[in-house]
Amino acid sequence: MSNLERAPRKSFNDLIYDLIFKNYVWQSIFRTGYPNTPRNQMLAVATNVFLHLHPTRIHRTHVKITHTYCLGGLSFFMFLGLTVTGVLLMFYYVPSVERAYQDIQALESNVRFGQLLRNMHRWMAHAMIILVLLHMMRVFYTGAYKPPREFNWVVGVVLFILTLLLSFTGYLLPWDQLAFWAITVGTTMVGSAPVLGDESKFLLLGGFSVGPNALIRFYTLHVIGLPLVISIFMAVHFWRVRRDGGLARPL
């Protein structure tokens, strides 16, 4: 409803509406009014940097929850949540063999909501792996990798590997027995490669066994290296979903 059609005397609701959505500051931020008309709804999506990952309109079969089960979106949501909780964890954690374990203990006992923060980060990481796997299965079983989406499937496989690596590098950081031996077992597997096995293991650990060098390498990869790389691949992934004509649909 536009202003012109409206009755000359404004109701109380309209007054509030105009006050909130038609003032100078609001419109400087969002450009559109509250998205309650088709035009504003499309503008809301198209003019917002976050929402414009989406097209403005999509086929109705794709909003059925049973088509995607939101799995790709939820994988991304986990990544966002992990970034937020991860940044908060960085306030309390120093990646040195002397301090790492002690910092985690202090986080759990001395920091308000510290244990909760750590738990959230941990369980979200596990959830992300499961969600990514399930997302891959949904893409496979809906045949959504077929042309023209071949390449986006490959990008997806890379995203899956990066997700595992992110989780793996994070696993070492608490520097407890669980962390230390899991990474020892994992990197020993890398070392058994027929070519460049020992070299890759040495590169990963910065030495022959898990120690201070490994900790700082894993930390750096975990908090900046891999997140940057996975962000780039996610950007490509989302871009390609749109470029390839939205989600797959029978011809």
Added chain:
Amino acid sequence: MVSRAAAAIRTRPRREREAEVLVWPDLVFIEFISALIFSIALLVLSAMVNAPLLNRADPDTTPNPSKAPWYFLNLQELLLHMEPAWAGVIVPTIALVLLAAIPYWDRDQDGQGVWFGTKFAGRLTVFGFTAATMVTSLLIIWDGSLHVIWTENIIRGLGLNSDFSWPGGLDWFRNLRGFDTGIPWESLGFSIGGFTMFEDWRAIPLGIPGTTTDPWLLNLNFPSFLSQQLIPVATMVGLPIVFVLFCKALGWIHTRRDIALLIFSAFIGVYLTTTIVGTAFRGQGQDLKPPWDIVVLEE
């Protein structure tokens, strides 16, 4: 010749504007609700279950069993059944390459954009998954020699023979290593015209001494090669082929998509089984144990 980009656009379904909905509110609402549900669920989980924190890392105290993070335990499980280079590196690499290659091999447009889009997709999925799960479990049981223990217990338990033990003649069938240790390889050499062939199966000369120090390249330990490489690899290559031939014989396979469905589902079955066994059924010394009998010792 049309460019790939043009082809990509042509292979798209026609746009049906009348069947479209607005992203705001229809999709944004769903995304918001699902994000909310997950936030709450994870918050509740985090309030109830704490992330584990054991003692400070100590390189001198090895926990037994030592395990990789759960999402790598499928590989650690493979490690128990074959040469480490295969289990830890080659098999996962090949698996990922094959996974990424699926769309370049299965290119036709049938069954796209709908769940289980071919006629026999459901059966292929269920069969692939269950059969692979069962075969993998059986192989793990066999390589864990559980069939030996069970047979002995049953025969003793029934009172048929109170000190029955697995016959020596069947030693080769105890587990995978049985093909190495349970066969009298020493007596298997033979002669052709006075020339002894394979006198020593455990050191079949391959390389020229001095050109390499790698024992694998210099002398082939055939029994070990057989049990740790040949049989595992033949199993991993052979079983999928058997699966495909079997489903073909049943008339379930008509397109590449059908084969992809079968093999992918079987892969998921193996992936899950090995992860679960590695996580919940491996105790000290990586022996097969029920989950409630698993304790971690520090040594």
